[in-house]
Amino acid sequence: MAAPDLATRRAGSLRLPALRVDTLVLIAVSLFIAYLTLIPLGMLVLGSVSEGGVLGGDLTFRHFARVLTDANSVELLMTSFGYSLGAAGVAFVLGTAMAWVVERSDVPYRNVWYGLALVPLIIPGIIHTIAWLFLLSPEIGWINAPLKALTGQTLSIYTLGGMIWVQGLHEAPLAFVLMSAAFRAMDPSLEEAAATARAGTWKTLRRVTLPLLLPTAASVILVLFVRALESFEVPAIIGLPARLFVYTSRVYTALHQYPPNYGLSASYAMVLLGISVMGLVAHRILTRRSERFATITGKAYRPRRVELGRFRFVAVGVLVTYAVLAIALPFLVLLYSSFVRVYTVPTLETLGSLTLRNYAYVLEDELTRRAILNSIVLGVSTATAVVGLTAVIGWITVRSRTPGRGILDFLSFVPIAIPGIVLGISLIWVYFTIPIRIYGTMWILLVAYITRFLPYGIRSTTAGLVQIHKELEEAASASGASWWSAFRRVTLPLLRPALVAAWIYVFIVSLRELSSSILLYSTESVVLSIRIFDMRDSGQYTAIAALSVMLITFLVILVAVLQRLGGRTVRES
Amino acid sequence: MTLSVQGLHKSFTTDRGAVRAVRDVSFTVEAGRFYTLLGPSGCGKTTTLRCIAGLERPEAGTIEIDGNVVSGPGRFVQTHERDIGMVFQSYAIWPHMTAFENVAFPLRVGSERLPRERLSRMVEEALALVGLEGLEDRPAPQLSGGQQQRLALARALVRKPKLLLLDEPLSNLDAKLRERMRVELRDLQRRLGIATIYVTHDQGEALFLSHRIAVMQDGVIVQEGAPRDLYGGPASGFVADFVGDATFVTGPAVASGISAFGGTVRCRLAPDVGTGDPALLVLRPESIAVRTEPAGKPNEFAGTLRIAAFLGDHLDCFVEIGDVLVRAKVHPGTQLVRDQKVWIEFPAEHVVAIRDDGWRPRVLTRTFDDES
Numbered sequence: 001m002a003a004p005d006l007a008t009r010r011a012g013s014l015r016l017p018a019l020r021v022d023t024l025v026l027i028a029v030s031l032f033i034a035y036l037t038l039i040p041l042g043m044l045v046l047g048s049v050s051e052g053g054v055l056g057g058d059l060t061f062r063h064f065a066r067v068l069t070d071a072n073s074v075e076l077l078m079t080s081f082g083y084s085l086g087a088a089g090v091a092f093v094l095g096t097a098m099a100w101v102v103e104r105s106d107v108p109y110r111n112v113w114y115g116l117a118l119v120p121l122i123i124p125g126i127i128h129t130i131a132w133l134f135l136l137s138p139e140i141g142w143i144n145a146p147l148k149a150l151t152g153q154t155l156s157i158y159t160l161g162g163m164i165w166v167q168g169l170h171e172a173p174l175a176f177v178l179m180s181a182a183f184r185a186m187d188p189s190l191e192e193a194a195a196t197a198r199a200g201t202w203k204t205l206r207r208v209t210l211p212l213l214l215p216t217a218a219s220v221i222l223v224l225f226v227r228a229l230e231s232f233e234v235p236a237i238i239g240l241p242a243r244l245f246v247y248t249s250r251v252y253t254a255l256h257q258y259p260p261n262y263g264l265s266a267s268y269a270m271v272l273l274g275i276s277v278m279g280l281v282a283h284r285i286l287t288r289r290s291e292r293f294a295t296i297t298g299k300a301y302r303p304r305r306v307e308l309g310r311f312r313f314v315a316v317g318v319l320v321t322y323a324v325l326a327i328a329l330p331f332l333v334l335l336y337s338s339f340v341r342v343y344t345v346p347t348l349e350t351l352g353s354l355t356l357r358n359y360a361y362v363l364e365d366e367l368t369r370r371a372i373l374n375s376i377v378l379g380v381s382t383a384t385a386v387v388g389l390t391a392v393i394g395w396i397t398v399r400s401r402t403p404g405r406g407i408l409d410f411l412s413f414v415p416i417a418i419p420g421i422v423l424g425i426s427l428i429w430v431y432f433t434i435p436i437r438i439y440g441t442m443w444i445l446l447v448a449y450i451t452r453f454l455p456y457g458i459r460s461t462t463a464g465l466v467q468i469h470k471e472l473e474e475a476a477s478a479s480g481a482s483w484w485s486a487f488r489r490v491t492l493p494l495l496r497p498a499l500v501a502a503w504i505y506v507f508i509v510s511l512r513e514l515s516s517s518i519l520l521y522s523t524e525s526v527v528l529s530i531r532i533f534d535m536r537d538s539g540q541y542t543a544i545a546a547l548s549v550m551l552i553t554f555l556v557i558l559v560a561v562l563q564r565l566g567g568r569t570v571r572e573s
Numbered sequence: 574m575t576l577s578v579q580g581l582h583k584s585f586t587t588d589r590g591a592v593r594a595v596r597d598v599s600f601t602v603e604a605g606r607f608y609t610l611l612g613p614s615g616c617g618k619t620t621t622l623r624c625i626a627g628l629e630r631p632e633a634g635t636i637e638i639d640g641n642v643v644s645g646p647g648r649f650v651q652t653h654e655r656d657i658g659m660v661f662q663s664y665a666i667w668p669h670m671t672a673f674e675n676v677a678f679p680l681r682v683g684s685e686r687l688p689r690e691r692l693s694r695m696v697e698e699a700l701a702l703v704g705l706e707g708l709e710d711r712p713a714p715q716l717s718g719g720q721q722q723r724l725a726l727a728r729a730l731v732r733k734p735k736l737l738l739l740d741e742p743l744s745n746l747d748a749k750l751r752e753r754m755r756v757e758l759r760d761l762q763r764r765l766g767i768a769t770i771y772v773t774h775d776q777g778e779a780l781f782l783s784h785r786i787a788v789m790q791d792g793v794i795v796q797e798g799a800p801r802d803l804y805g806g807p808a809s810g811f812v813a814d815f816v817g818d819a820t821f822v823t824g825p826a827v828a829s830g831i832s833a834f835g836g837t838v839r840c841r842l843a844p845d846v847g848t849g850d851p852a853l854l855v856l857r858p859e860s861i862a863v864r865t866e867p868a869g870k871p872n873e874f875a876g877t878l879r880i881a882a883f884l885g886d887h888l889d890c891f892v893e894i895g896d897v898l899v900r901a902k903v904h905p906g907t908q909l910v911r912d913q914k915v916w917i918e919f920p921a922e923h924v925v926a927i928r929d930d931g932w933r934p935r936v937l938t939r940t941f942d943d944e945s
Contacts, residue, residue, distance in 0.1 A: 474628055475665035477652035478738075479679035479728065486653075489682070493669045 026396055029389070030408050036451045037414040040426035044273070047429040048266035063267035072245075080229060080246040083163050083239075087231075088224035090168025095175025096217070098322060101315045102176075103183040104209075106305045108312070113319050114180075120326045121173045122555050124512035125233040126529050127548040130536060131330035132157060132166045133237070134337060134545075142333055145345040158242035167234045169326050171224055178223070182216040201306055219286040226279040229272070230419035232515035237536065247272040248421045248515065255425070255519060266429065269422040277417045331552065337545035358546035367523070368547065371531035374442060378527060379510040382449040383503045389450075390457035391499060398465040409458075416455040420515030423448055428519060440522040448516040453506045460505065464498025504562045508555060574640075575768035576602040576625065576736055581634035583620050594620040595631070596792040602736075602785075605766040607759075611779040612789035613815070618772045619740055621789075625770060626659055626738055627652035639735045653682075658729030659738040662745065664721045666713045672724055673709040676700060679732045699731040700724075702761065719750050726758075730765070737762075737769040743778060755781055776816045780804070788812050804857075806843070806925060810932025813855045820899045822854040823929055831926045834874045834894055839921040843928060851929035860923040861901035863890055863909065864916050873918040881909045892917050 051058040067073060095117075102113050120128070135142045136157035144154040156162060190212065194204040210217075235249040245253070247268055254265035308315055337343050339354040362368050390412070396402060397409045415423070427448055431439040438444045468491060476486035514529040521530050528551065535544050583595040595617040602608040610618035623629040625636055627643065627650060635645040638657070643650040658679075667675055676696045680687055687695070700706050703723035708716070716724060722742060729737060743751045743758075759782050762769050773779055779786050780800040787797040788811075796808040807813035810821065824833035830840045831852045838854060846852050867873055876894035887902040892915055899917060909915065 469663050469665065471661040471663045471665035472667060474626075474652075475659065475661055475667070475725075475728075476678070476682075477628070478626055478657060478659035479682060480653045480732065481678070481682040482651075482653050485682050489678070490667055494667075 023402060025392065026400075026402050026404060026408060029392060029396070030404070030411060032389075033393075033408065033411045033454070036447065036454070037411060037418075040423060040430050040451070041273075041414075041418070043429040043433060044266055044269060044422065044426040047425075048263060048270045050263060060263070063261075063263040064270075066264060067267045067271060076245055076247065076250060079160065079244055082160060083167070083235070083244075083246055084225050084228035086160070086164035087167035087171060087228040087234075088221050090164055091171035091175045091224045091228075092179075092217070092221050094168065094172035094322065095177075095220075096179045098172070098176050098319060099180035099183055101319065103180045104306055105308050105315060106312075107308065107315045107319070116319070116323045116327065117176045118173050120170060122508075122559050123170075123327075123330065123552060124514075124529065124555075125170055125231065126237065126512070126514055126532055127334070127552065128170045128330060129166055129233045129237045130532070130541075130544055130548070131334050132162075132169075134333040134343065134541070135329060136162060140343065140345060142329070142345060157238055158244075160244055162242075163234050163238050163244065166238065167228050167231055170234075171227060172322070172326065174227070175220055175224060178220045179213075179217070182213055182220075186212060205306075215286055219283050222279055222283045222286065226276050226283075229279070230276060230421075230515070232421055232518065236518075236533070247275075248419065251421045251425055252518065262425075262428065262432075265425050269419075269425045272419055273417075273422050276419055276422075280417050331549075334545045334548050334552075337542050338549045340542060343541045343545075358542045359550075361543055362546045362550070365543075367526060368531055368543075370524075371526045371528050374525060375511050375528040378442060378445055378449060379507040381446055382453060382510045383506040385446070385450050386453050386457035386506045387461070387499050387503045390454065390461045390502065391495070393458060394461035394465050398462055399470075412458045413455050415451050418452075420448075420452060420513070421519065423451060424516040424519030427516070439520075440525065442525045444520050445517055445525055445527065448520055449510050449513060452513070452516060453509055456509065457502050457506055460498055460502035461495070464495050464502075467498075468494045501562060504558055508558055511551070511555070574601055575604045575606075575638070576608075576770065577635070577637040578621070578625065579635045579637075581621065581624060581636070582632045583617075583624055583629055584632065594792055595624070598634070598789075598792070598794055600787055600794065600797060602768050602770065604768055606784045607762050607769045607771065607782055609771040609773060609779045609783040609786045610789055611773060611776060611786050611815070613774055616789040617792035618774075618789050620792075622738055622740055622770060622772045625736075626657060627655050656735045657738055658732060658734040658736070660722075660725045660729050660740065660742045662741045664725040664742075664745070666716070666721045666724055666728075668712075668714045670713055671709065672700070672705060672711050672713060672716065675713055675724055676728045676731050679728060683732065695731055699727040702730060702765075703727045704757075718746055719754065722746065722754060726761075730767070735768065737767050739769065739771045741773055744773070744775070751778075758782065780816070786816075788815060807855060807927060810853050810927065810930050810934075813853070813927065814932065814934040818858050818900060819934070820856040820858070820897070821934060822856060822897055822899075824852060824854065826850050826852040826926060830921065834897075836874070838874075838924075838926075839872050840924040840926050841922065842926050846926060846928050852926040853929040853932075854924065854926045856899060856919065856924060858889075858900045858902040860919050861899065861903075862918045863892065863901050863903045863907065864918065865909070865913065867916045868918060870918050872921055872924075873916050875914060875916050878909055878911060878913050878915045881911060 048063055049059055049061060051060045070076075098113070098117050101107050102110055102117065107113065123131075134140075136144060136155055138144060138154050138156045138158070141154070141157070148154050157166070186209070191204050191208055194208040199207060229246075230248065232248045232252070235244075235246045236252065238244075239246060239249050240253070250268045251265050251272065254261045254268060336346055338358050339356070340350050341353070341355055341357065344350055393408055393412055397405045418426075427444060428439070431437075431444060438447070472490055472494065473486055476490045477483075481489065512529060513527070514533065517527050517530050518533065521527060526534075528547075532544050532547060535541075535547075578601070579599045581595055581598040582593075584591050584593045586592075598617070598621055600608070610621055612618045620629060624631045624634075624644065625638075630649060631644055636643050637645075638655060641650075642648055643655050667678070670678070673696055676699050677692060680692050680695060697706065697709070700709065703726050705720060705723050705727060708720065713721070713724070722745075725742070743754055746754060755778055762782075771779075771782060783800055785797065785799055786803055787794045788803065789795065790811055796803060796812045798806075803812065803816050807816065813819050813821070822831070822833045822838070824831040824838070826832075826842055826846050826848055827837060828848060830838045830842070831854055832838075833854060840854060842852070863878070867875070874894055876892040876899065878890060879893050879898065880889070880891040882889040883905060886905065888905055888907055888909065890901045890903055890909065892899045892901060894917070901917060903909075
């Protein structure tokens with residue numbers, strides 16, 4: 001009699017705590033994520049309508065009134081939209097053209113082009129922007145010197161066109177990735193049906209292919225638009241000297257005027273957040289509609305490739321031009337600048353007196369060394385925290401049947417709608433208000449990074465878990481393995497590639513983070529991107545070049561490792 | 574008795590409320606028998622199997638494996654503590670292990686630590702059992718579909734469990750391979766004499782493999798019996814339709830058969846059919862002869878041949894009699910022409926009429942217009 005009783009009690013006591021632990025973990029994680037995402041947003045709202053601090057400050061709408069009715073507000077809106085739409089347009093046209101050539105035409109060396117189109121994703125935005133300063137500065141730009149000799153005129157990067165060009169060029173790989181996925185997911189028999197209805201190549205492209213891609217194209221343009229709107233590098237480095245202001249740079253200047261105006265900055269941030277959220281909601285609606293537009297399925301088809309004939313050289317020419325503009329020229333100008341004493345247009349004389357001085361300076365400079373160390377510490381901590389958190393969240397949302405897991409899934413996606421600079425000002429408000437004294441330390445940067453990159457981690461770990469068929473875990477139980485044994489010997493080894501890929505990815509984006517850090521750093525917690533930003537302020541261009549070359553080399557190695565591990569490409573969206 | 578399931582209940586909560594997946598299911602499986610749960614998707618057969626495996630927790634009912642209660646009031650033995658082997662529909666071969674490691678896994682995670690040689694010997698025996706000797710070091714993803722299937726079987730058998738559970742193991746194979754594997758599976762089960770529960774929606778597989786079959790519909794076992802009994806004496810329209818092909822003819826029962834085809838069709842009557850009751854005549858295609866001239870036999874009816882398709886081993890014929898299309902399989906050498914007048918005939922003792930419970934199969938019901 002005793003034995004079954006014992007077994008019964010054990011079975012019973014096993015069951016209840018298992019449920020409770022599940023729910024407790026869910027509640028704890030949800031609260032933590034809510035703390036990371038909802039509190040800053042709440043504080044931002046309060047901050048934008050407060051006089052002075054959030055606690056005890058009087059209610060005021062004067063910041064909003066100023067943001068919305070200021071004489072410059074129309075100009076600000078026009079510049080922001082002009083810049084964002086222009087950059088989205090440039091990126092979309094470049095990316096789509098390349099995607100069509102690579103996916104749907106018989107252009108030779110397809111894989112080479114595919115890789116080259118993605119390389120610019122690796123180069124941090126701030127380095128890409130500075131490289132284009134070297135190329136298109138009115139006086140000293142590499143491109144401008146021969147241009148002046150030939151035509152007597154120069155191009156200036158310090159214009160709206162210059163901003164659009166630099167941002168568009170940098171975002172083109174994202175458009176390429178998204179559009180080539182769309183081209184690949186399209187059933188070629190739809191085009192073949194057009195061909196059997198006696199439509200030629202161009203007619204098919206115009207009447208069938210492009211209309212079918214319209215919903216996808218619209219959603220891609222929206223993503224590019226929102227990203228340009230949220231971008232800080234180009235508006236700060238090119239826009240500020242040119243006195244061309246957009247919302248992100250306004251959030252920044254409102255804090256960097258004397259005295260800093262936190263309420264005004266928060267109000268600009270609110271407007272920026274509003275537009276960004278609307279953009280993402282519209283994107284959501286569009287993609288849902290295009291899913292219902294069931295011609296484009298998730299299936300991979302063998303694509304129908306158009307024979308280019310004599311246009312092949314045109315296609316190759318376009319691809320080569322892109323590779324030169326987006327990769328070769330920026331990298332070469334940085335490489336060259338990193339070996340000269342003073343930046344000038346290269347001549348035989350400067351080429352004869354190359355020096356390693358800049359590398360030595362960068363490696364010996366106290367502040368730069370601290371920035372490198374801080375960036376690595378932050379990158380490692382952020383990546384580890386994000387992967388750990390998202391593995392738990394992923395398991396709860398994918399595998400468990402705990403009620404309320406949908407809320408957790410939603411909460412962890414909220415940060416995708418928060419521009420980096422908006423998160424920055426929000427966190428200032430949070431840690432001015434609540435008695436956790438981390439403002440000006442590495443901790444506040446860590447909080448910001450974890451919040452920003454949580455959605456990327458979630459995407460990777462849930463995708464990894466979904467791919468692990470439930471029956472693989474069940475087979476382990478049916479083979480006599482306990483839950484822990486099954487998790488350790490089956491689930492974890494199968495999930496490892498996804499976790500490693502997520503870790504490296506988050507590490508890379510942490511190293512490049514600028515738009516939140518710019519509002520949260522101090523001399524103690526300076527990071528790499530900030531150091532580059534500051535060195536530009538003090539005109540140390542050759543030192544920036546040396547630092548950039550080292551950083552790019554390091555990132556390329558990391559991405560190569562990532563490719564080797566996962567066989568997947570680094571994608572942002 | 575190796576397995577006993579009594580009064581099993583299981584429901585799921587979905588977006589559209591609770592679904593009662595299994596309702597009061599009871600059956601027993603004797604030692605060494607091959608027992609099949611047969612039914613369409615959503616009938617509760619897989620849920621029943623998963624309850625036996627302990628992958629689902631039933632709300633009520635008792636499950637006993639080899640005399641031990643593994644699931645019952647106040648008692649639930651975890652999957653990994655049950656004496657079972659299981660093959661999943663997806664095979665669930667672990668891709669990060671070799672063939673050897675996959676099969677060795679159940680021995681390694683067991684409470685008993687086996688000496689290395691003993692473990693290798695057991696794994697090799699299990700692999701030899703399914704004809705995979707020599708592939709020990711092959712990484713699992715490099716095995717073909719058929720090989721993965723065998724590997725899953727070897728993994729399920731290596732611990733020599735009391736009970737083997739198979740969840741649609743052949744459904745992911747192509748037709749030729751599926752046919753070969755079911756021969757091997759039947760042979761292996763008969764040789765090992767291991768009690769086996771098999772879940773499938775394929776009636777051909779069920780008839781080929783099983784000692785006994787339980788037909789399930791909407792979470793309930795509607796009929797249980799040997800393959801021959803199910804085929805010859807279906808208890809309901811659903812079973813008659815699901816097990817084997819059949820043409821249904823409706824009509825009121827009379828003393829020696831039913832009234833249909835403008836006369837009397839002589840046939841056996843199910844015990845619960847009384848004179849005057851609405852009845853369902855179950856015509857199996859292979860018991861019907863098709864002739865171009867009347868032979869003067871009882872149960873002979875004239876009709877028009879609408880389809881006569883050559884399938885190699887037989888002619889697949891559809892004969893229109895009134896508003897009924899009767900399917901018949903006849904010798905492939907028979908000379909028949911579409912739209913010609915034919916006579917069908919069947920022996921009364923091979924045909925049964927059951928109570929008409931309203932079930933109608935989804936078969937060809939359209940009648941054809943005469944070309945004129």
